[in-house]
Amino acid sequence: MSILAIDQGTSATKAVVVDDAGAALAVAEEPVRPRYLPGGGVEHDPGALWDSVLTAGRRALARAGGQVRAVALANQGETVLAWDPATGEPLSPAIVWQDRRSEAVCAELSAHAERIAQRTGLVLDPYFSAPKMAWLRRTLTGRGVVTTTDTWLVHKLTGEFVTDAATASRSLLTGLDTADWDGELLELFGLADERLPRIVGCDEVVGETGAFGDLVPVAGLVVDQQAALLAEGCTTAGDAKCTLGTGAFLLVNVGERTVPSATGLTTSVAWRARGSTPRCVDGQVYTAASALDWVRQLGLLDRLTDLDELGVDDTDGVLCVPALAGLAAPWWRSDARAAFVGMGLSTRAEHLVLAVVEGIAAQIAELVDLVARDLGTPPDRLRVDGGLTRSAAVSQAIADLLRIPVEVYPSPHATALGAAALARLAVEPGLALADAVPGWSPSRVLEPRWPERRTREFRERWLATAEATLPVRR
Structure with missing residues (x-):
């Protein structure tokens, strides 16, 4: 039985029904249009994101004409919003990873930049989640919870409050060595009192959803770029890929190494699956x-x-x-x-x-x-x-x-295929990582x-x- 893999991106949400051999049986895509504002602001309407997930997913399933055994979700990585955990209703726009309005937050923390880099593997920059979360709290609302969009979308689908290890590692709030929330970093960004989602493995079933028809597991949560890294077979240290999309994203698998880059690149979790947490260096x-x-x-x-x-x-x-x-x-x-x-x-x-x-x-x-x-x-x-x-x-x-x-790469669906592979690991406990990723030849x-x-x-x-x-x- 197939996997419904949803790639919720910056300019579109794509839903792909993927069979056990990694072939795309059906595809549906819904555009999402970020708003570019004066002063470096970039926002999404959260309602439009949610509608695009539902519409694309349902259209892809209708075209495939069958049931799936799981829903996988790949996300933008560093886009954040505030929302009400009781109702699931958004309390702010989604602040997109490209948004630069949290530069002042980073400037205030510049004396801690080296310490933050050593602890997280990342660079103190508005690109990552924590500065945007802090700016949102100061500027827009103190209500509800503030998380990356994946947590909100999964909550809408399942009622759960989770994020995956790869997404969490893009926040400036987790230790590179532990891949867990870090109290010192939360204090630095003024986020120590925030309710944070549970960090889960990318090969973990996190709940069930009936949003697309019959009740099925939700699994295969991962950042879009890391999903593409997996789909392209970059499972060995030194393997490199670059996604040419809205931006260009170079990722290189570095194995279990937890040493931050010495050259200004960032180091984060590639995925957490089958008891292993490889890291990757990346540049944007x-x-x-x-x-x-x-x-x-x-x-x-x-x-x-x-x-x-x-x-x-x-x-x-x-x-x-x-x-x-x-x-x-x-x-x-x-x-x-x-x-x-x-x-x-x-x-x-x-x-x-x-x-x-x-x-x-x-x-x-x-x-x-x-x-x-x-x-x-x-x-x-x-x-x-x-x-x-x-x-x-x-x-x-x-x-x-x-x-x-x-x-x-011969398929335009690398992100969806990577997320589908991780979901397959979740519903097939005996499957090895290498066997979940289909082989491919360049187009x-x-x-x-x-x-x-x-x-x-x-x-x-x-x-x-x-x-x-x-x-x-x-």
């Missing part, structure tokens, strides 16, 4: 598809699928630092802003679009270099998934700048095309440009 590019959607809204590009038909082989000297929502590792500069340089009268729209593509790839290349420094060796290939892989342009640019093969492999000298010169120039465009701190 805040705007990938969202940067190209911005380009589209400006009228420079009709559709994202047009990226492979730009008709130009280079940017005519234009460089782009697409920091439309700031720069993450290794800069961690939320005040960074996007920049184009090198434009002239010969510059055309397609040159600007290609420069954005190369700017996204350049940030990913910088992240992979940091991984190599952390682990002592670079990956010999990179697996990629996500909506932008429908075009070869971004994957090819990554291959050119990393000078390693880039393997494209395409992009080999580097640029000469080594061109790659080196581009990366040196791009990095210098990124550094030069950072605002001066006073």
